[in-house]
Amino acid sequence: MPRPTSSAKRRIAIGLCLTLLAAHAVQAGKLYRWTDKSGVTHYGDRAPASAPPSEVKVIPFRAEPGSIARLRVQQDGDRYLAWADNTLSGPIEVRLDFTHSNNIIGSPLLPASATVAARSSAVVSVLSAQDPTRGGDFELSMRSVPGDPDARAQNADYLLPLQQQQFRIDQGYGGHFSHTEPEHRYAVDFAAEIGTPVLAARDGTVMQVETDFDKAGLNLEKFGDRANFVRIVHDDGSMALYAHLKADDGVIVRVGQRVRAGQQIGLSGNTGFSTGPHLHFAVQVNRGMRLESIPFRMTGPQGPLRLSSGTR
Incomplete structure (x- = not known):
């Protein structure tokens, strides 16, 4: 039977780098790895404009077929927005949780669930440091299931x-x-x-x-x-x-x-x-x-x- 759920993960080190652990897409994709002038290694899903091509390593990966949703983390000042992007033409439900958290808290608290309309996106949680005076890092996982949990099937x-x-x-x-x-x-x-x-x-x-x-x-x-x-x-x-x-x-x-x-x-x-x-x-x-x-x-x-x- 076809896969009823999908999952995605991302790891973030605040103040250091963005590391993509796993990204789900319909087809194969690429990761890019480079080191900046300070010696910090970065990973991303796009090649940086600032680094010479010879210093950027391309890492191909095979994404899980038919992904239901994508987890996207967007930096917004000193906080991070955890987005769920619905790839389907129908509603889905997602559940976001930490697989690792160091000095990070979510609002709403994780695990958190959200319903995302067809072909749209929603912020599932806003993540920030519990103690703003020191750094932290976190790893997220997100599961997704097709359908609106509030839907009520009619007798048809x-x-x-x-x-x-x-x-x-x-x-x-x-x-x-x-x-x-x-x-x-x-x-x-x-x-x-x-x-x-x-x-x-x-x-x-x-x-x-x-x-x-x-x-x-x-x-x-x-x-x-x-x-x-x-x-x-x-x-x-x-x-x-x-x-x-x-x-x-x-x-x-x-x-x-x-x-x-x-x-x-x-x-x-x-x-x-x-x-x-x-x-x-x-x-x-x-x-x-x-x-x-x-x-x-x-x-x-x-x-x-x-x-x-x-x-x-």
Whole structure:
């Protein structure tokens, strides 16, 4: 199943330097390291204008795919603003905490949570020295989860998310193979040949997509959080997940696009932790820094579906 959360870290030494420990982005990135005239080594995500290129070392890094949010620390006089940048076209919740703190306090106190609107940023905490007469340092970590924790899902009808008359449910609610965790307990796996059109089951906005994976397998450590998927947020704040989509061209919608029920959004496939070609469908909500799947009603070509494990 796709990764439901993401995390980021940054370390700051007040009065000395800014050190980037880890930065999450959708693709690979670069860090830059240089030493100033005072002998202090600096790290940053941009090359400094003051240092000669020969003195700047470029350190490539591989960022975590499909990051939900980025942690950004901005100096503001003698304090630091800890920002959360939401990369998704839907709301997210973040939680900021210290992994190390020396003479630093946050306002609000850490750990602190915040809800960040689609494609926007929010200051989660303002950090400053407890004793202004001496220096300090700190390291931050931030977790992020899609969805607004205050959203309340409405009782809605969902359409079959596949363009086919004959279908089979290989794993339904509470399936023992991979539907035991809260975020997938009420998921349904529809058997579908690779390339079967995947349809939006309900009106909404494309919140998040992942298209970078081309492999599948039963190694949970290797494939457990890897799959191509589309996440659509509905007007009530609930989110539909369409996962294991085809490699390369399995997603045909863009982030931020408004879609209608029955509109094609992709092609079914066999990517990630999977026993074979199928579509994994779930309706999820954020219950306060954790995703949970919820039961839903669905209608197919022959009427209402029974969604318990292994039945149609």
